[in-house]
Amino acid sequence: MESSGLKRIFYQKLRDYVYHIPGENPSLFTLCGTNCFVVGRGNNRVMIEAGDYPERNQLFLENFNRFLTDFSHVSIEKIFITHGHYDHFGGLFDVLNTLTNRQKASKYTEPEIYKKLDGNQFENEVFQRYPTLTGKVRDLKHNDTFKLDDEFDLKALYTPGHATDHFSILMSPINKEDYKENLLFSGDIILGTPSTSVQELSSYMETLYSLRNEDFSHICLPHSLDSLPESIIVDGKVKLEQYIQYREERDRNIMACFKDDDKITKDDLYNVIYGSRGLIGGLQLAAINNLELHLAKLVKDKQLMKVEGKDEYYRNNHKI
Numbered sequence: 001m002e003s004s005g006l007k008r009i010f011y012q013k014l015r016d017y018v019y020h021i022p023g024e025n026p027s028l029f030t031l032c033g034t035n036c037f038v039v040g041r042g043n044n045r046v047m048i049e050a051g052d053y054p055e056r057n058q059l060f061l062e063n064f065n066r067f068l069t070d071f072s073h074v075s076i077e078k079i080f081i082t083h084g085h086y087d088h089f090g091g092l093f094d095v096l097n098t099l100t101n102r103q104k105a106s107k108y109t110e111p112e113i114y115k116k117l118d119g120n121q122f123e124n125e126v127f128q129r130y131p132t133l134t135g136k137v138r139d140l141k142h143n144d145t146f147k148l149d150d151e152f153d154l155k156a157l158y159t160p161g162h163a164t165d166h167f168s169i170l171m172s173p174i175n176k177e178d179y180k181e182n183l184l185f186s187g188d189i190i191l192g193t194p195s196t197s198v199q200e201l202s203s204y205m206e207t208l209y210s211l212r213n214e215d216f217s218h219i220c221l222p223h224s225l226d227s228l229p230e231s232i233i234v235d236g237k238v239k240l241e242q243y244i245q246y247r248e249e250r251d252r253n254i255m256a257c258f259k260d261d262d263k264i265t266k267d268d269l270y271n272v273i274y275g276s277r278g279l280i281g282g283l284q285l286a287a288i289n290n291l292e293l294h295l296a297k298l299v300k301d302k303q304l305m306k307v308e309g310k311d312e313y314y315r316n317n318h319k320i
């Protein structure tokens, strides 16, 4: 199918054992949309991410159906959802319906579904909309490991910061002679842009630092700037360090504003750090939110002190 001069990608092979199914829900926040993945080589495959709510998933379901038609011998034995945001979890009900409708004549077993369950508002929204999902989603625990066809280990890593229920999935070949790459399906802690939205910065940084100790060579991004394979699977350690440096640099920028015993307000800091950029609207709000996240972390780390009840900050070694 041709549209706008570009060939539509229903799905694409990124590796022998990694297929990408575009979520088709592009936006300022989801970039080219949610990248959903089907991994494995044999008859049993695992899906990672389930796409968006029905308002934004019709093209994704067409893609998924096309994949299932072309790979009719394949069954999806598990589905991992990295976190409860609607663009990852909102399409699960439709994905399950698609699988059921296609295979109801044969001996169909519904996939096992895994996600950390913590009752957050995003997760609740999906369960309220689809009550039948409630009993189907199994709680994921840190370091839970699953075998896929005796070829791959899939290890679940608790990676909070972007969301409280966030997990990443580390896929490693069991026989290292077969494949050299260990892939981290990062979920929204790392995107195709220089940073991601963060809910709580201290736990987010702990997540990034902890990933330095995990054995992965590449990261499969859930949101990329485009659908080129090299935009979706990127050098893992380089990308991780870029994300750490980005946040550490922001901390240093803020701390550099504090000279002597000056008290500084958030507005002062905004003007120094972001003022020259002339941000407006949503971008301005995002910058303010970012600044607040960093200030809260610097106070928690005892690098800054916040004046009780006021929007004023001092260096922690300030003498009153």
Ligand SMILES: [Zn+2]
Residues within 6 Å of the ligand: 083, 085, 162, 163, 188
């Ligand atoms: Zn998210």
